[in-house]
Amino acid sequence: MKFESAIAQNEKNRMSEKLSRAETADARRKHIVETAAICFIEQGFHQTGIRDIAKRAGVSLGNIYNHFGGKTELIAEIATLEAEDLAELQEVLTNNTDPLAALETFVERYLKLCSQPEYAALTIEILAEAMRNPVIVEGFLTNRDSLLVALEDQIAAIRALSGGKPDIPDRDCAKFTLDLIEGLSMRIAFSERKPSKRELNSLKRAVKRLL
Amino acid sequence: MKFESAIAQNEKNRMSEKLSRAETADARRKHIVETAAICFIEQGFHQTGIRDIAKRAGVSLGNIYNHFGGKTELIAEIATLEAEDLAELQEVLTNNTDPLAALETFVERYLKLCSQPEYAALTIEILAEAMRNPVIVEGFLTNRDSLLVALEDQIAAIRALSGGKPDIPDRDCAKFTLDLIEGLSMRIAFSERKPSKRELNSLKRAVKRLL
DNA sequence: ATAATGAGCGAACGATCGTTCATTATATAG
DNA sequence: CTATATAATGAACGATCGTTCGCTCATTAT
Numbered sequence: 441m442k443f444e445s446a447i448a449q450n451e452k453n454r455m456s457e458k459l460s461r462a463e464t465a466d467a468r469r470k471h472i473v474e475t476a477a478i479c480f481i482e483q484g485f486h487q488t489g490i491r492d493i494a495k496r497a498g499v500s501l502g503n504i505y506n507h508f509g510g511k512t513e514l515i516a517e518i519a520t521l522e523a524e525d526l527a528e529l530q531e532v533l534t535n536n537t538d539p540l541a542a543l544e545t546f547v548e549r550y551l552k553l554c555s556q557p558e559y560a561a562l563t564i565e566i567l568a569e570a571m572r573n574p575v576i577v578e579g580f581l582t583n584r585d586s587l588l589v590a591l592e593d594q595i596a597a598i599r600a601l602s603g604g605k606p607d608i609p610d611r612d613c614a615k616f617t618l619d620l621i622e623g624l625s626m627r628i629a630f631s632e633r634k635p636s637k638r639e640l641n642s643l644k645r646a647v648k649r650l651l
Numbered sequence: 652m653k654f655e656s657a658i659a660q661n662e663k664n665r666m667s668e669k670l671s672r673a674e675t676a677d678a679r680r681k682h683i684v685e686t687a688a689i690c691f692i693e694q695g696f697h698q699t700g701i702r703d704i705a706k707r708a709g710v711s712l713g714n715i716y717n718h719f720g721g722k723t724e725l726i727a728e729i730a731t732l733e734a735e736d737l738a739e740l741q742e743v744l745t746n747n748t749d750p751l752a753a754l755e756t757f758v759e760r761y762l763k764l765c766s767q768p769e770y771a772a773l774t775i776e777i778l779a780e781a782m783r784n785p786v787i788v789e790g791f792l793t794n795r796d797s798l799l800v801a802l803e804d805q806i807a808a809i810r811a812l813s814g815g816k817p818d819i820p821d822r823d824c825a826k827f828t829l830d831l832i833e834g835l836s837m838r839i840a841f842s843e844r845k846p847s848k849r850e851l852n853s854l855k856r857a858v859k860r861l862l
Numbered sequence: 863a864t865a866a867t868g869a870g871c872g873a874a875c876g877a878t879c880g881t882t883c884a885t886t887a888t889a890t891a892g
Numbered sequence: 893c894t895a896t897a898t899a900a901t902g903a904a905c906g907a908t909c910g911t912t913c914g915c916t917c918a919t920t921a922t
Binding site: 483484486487561564565567568570571572577607608609612613615616618619620622623624627630638639642643645646649650 | 694695697698772775776778779781782783788818819820823824826827829830831833834835838841849850853854856857860861
């Protein structure tokens with residue numbers, strides 16, 4: 441979740457011109473979501489009060505309800521935004537001059553993303569909420585499924601090159617690959633450290649063995 | 652978490668004799684923890700009030716504080732109890748007439764345990780709390796580390812038999828094995844279904860490839 | 863028999879929760 | 893400039909939170 445806007449800062453932002461109403465509203469909205477995410481990471485979803493978010497965002501309490509329907513809408517939006525980070529990773533898998541190399545790059549990138557402690561913390565909060573709120577599940581799984589399909593295709597491409605007869609279906613293989621990366625990520629995130637060279641090498645080898 | 656007591660029901664329980672004070676206190680304590688676990692599974696940790704637990708356990712509000720220091724002590728105790736379930740699984744790994752078969756049995760058993768929706772739900776709640784409470788982390792990781800060592804030894808034994816030269820350290824291999832099982836478990840638990848034959852076969856194959 | 867212990871109880875406390883709403887300020891449209 | 897729409901505000905609401913407290917009473921120890 442990077443919340444990069446930078447979208448169309450042309451039209452109205454020339455020479456520090458005043459922003460239009462719609463623009464400031466959008467900016468506020470974004471700022472509130474960002475702040476909420478920070479709060480949820482630091483304190484957890486249920487330990488964070490709307491007042492915490494309002495105070496930290498420099499916004500009045502009531503105004504949050506002008507932009508969002510309520511607290512759960514905030515975590516739902518954050519879940520969607522976090523899932524969108526995965527879209528970027530898919531691009532790594534579409535560059536197919538060397539499928540195996542692309543897979544390795546993907547492993548590195550996805551590990552780097554997931555093992556950020558803030559990312560892991562947010563994921564757990566979202567997961568815990570998703571357990572009891574189908575709406576959050578949907579936003580969370582949509583982009584993930586998309587990533588899974590891309591990974592599955594990539595694995596199929598690699599397997600097609602090597603010509604062997606794999607006894608694990610492409611789809612399962614893709615899921616297992618994500619499992620390995622995410623499992624290692626959690627351990628790294630929980631111990632607040634960076635992945636060691638050994639761990640990264642072991643991971644890459646493990647992924648290759650699944651092919 | 653099965654909370655089996657059956658400990659020393661001899662001394663005083665002969666012929667439906669009255670229970671001693673210490674015994675009833677222990678039973679209450681146990682009953683409260685069990686009930687708390689059910690509540691946490693159904694509603695989540697922070698959505699559950701002490702009153703919910705008290706009401707459901709058929710116990711007064713204040714009495715809970717006679718048995719427990721507070722709410723976090725409850726989740727901490729539950730975390731420890733859940734971790735103790737893993738101790739049973741270790742036994743599977745100590746029967747070493749056929750190391751590879753034992754590993755397969757372990758995979759099946761651990762998958763069956765983790766993929767119970769209640770187990771998964773509780774795990775996520777504990778994980779979310781552990782993120783901000785080191786005490787919970789400790790109770791959670793102690794038994795898990797023990798399991799990991801047992802699995803590592805098992806893998807070493809299997810590898811010693813086959814005689815190959817594995818390029819993934821035993822320890823990493825053990826971690827990855829748990830990752831694969833737990834990842835699949837989460838998917839199963841989230842979709843509220845049982846693992847298919849295909850999934851289980853894929854898992855076993857994946858685990859073997861790591862060896 | 864009497865004293866000490868601690869399980870059991872529920873009212874009460876202060877704090878905080880998510881949300882609503884009447885009100886004010888401000889940007890846009892006519 | 894005036895009218896309108898909406899962003900922004902914070903007091904207020906009712907509910908619920910975790911915890912404490914004084915108390916009763918059955919069991920255990922002396």
